[in-house]
Amino acid sequence: MILIANFLAIAIVLNLIESAFALSPIPGAKLGFANVISLIILYVYSFKDSSALTILRVILVGVLSGRLLGPTFYMSLSGAVFSIIAMGAFKKLNFFSIVGVSVIGSIFHVFGQIGAGIFVIGSTAIIYWMPVMLLLSIPAGVITGLIAKKFVALWDVWHHDVT
């Protein structure tokens, strides 16, 4: 529990740092480094812990950045929920490694964001952003997946040392 709380804090800091540096040309479409933490928790703990952490992260970042209940907040929330559910499902399928699951998570993040965006702005015009977001999200998913993979390998080593 304490560990998860620490991870949550790390995820929030990562998220805030990322929003301070506009790396991507589209709002809400960040590289998603905070997603590394969701992915790690999904693999070393459980789907339940990971989804709780992800949703709390989005809400707390909304509070801290003053965008709670604003238009971009709903997009973040919906993106996060879509991505965590997709990652949970594909992890269970056990067909791809952590990198593949991460990529699936990031494309579903885009779908979730666009879906919420359509409601926020009341128009499907936002779909014009989708191709760019998808193209950006795939390498982002690979990077987060590789980072999480390294971490999970380390975690296994630590775990073996303890027992």
Added chain:
Amino acid sequence: MIKDNKKATKNQRDLFLIIVLLLVAGGFFLFFQVFRTVEDASYAHVYYGPSSEPIVTIDFIKQEVNIINNQKVPNSYDQNYPIIDEAQKTITLLGDYEVNGRRQIIVIKYDFGHKTVQVIQEQSPNNICSKEGVSNGKPLICLPNRVRIEFESGANDPDFTV
């Protein structure tokens, strides 16, 4: 040994997945670039919020700007929006993005000759819609301000009623 084999196949599947997704997304991207922009627009509609009724319609054929709806603005803002400046060829709306608790204006410039629209002033974290520059068919979306501009090509669109 079996475990290692399984890992290798999973990595192969990952690679396959990534390549397929990149191709699909790339195709999508090209498709949108080539086919999905309105050519030679007749109208540009400026919307606020999730409404499907425009606030302002720019008619490139008749070369006029029509206010369809007034923006509902709280009493603490001593202006009525939209403001249309025919000399400067600008439309000013009140966006949703707040700086120090005040909603900020968003200024749109139109050009009848080139049939283009551009967002020239706007406050938001990343300034996506003003960085988009001049558009002659691609929708301009200012998400934090909940203002969007969409183009329409046909002269008699059945969905469009004034």
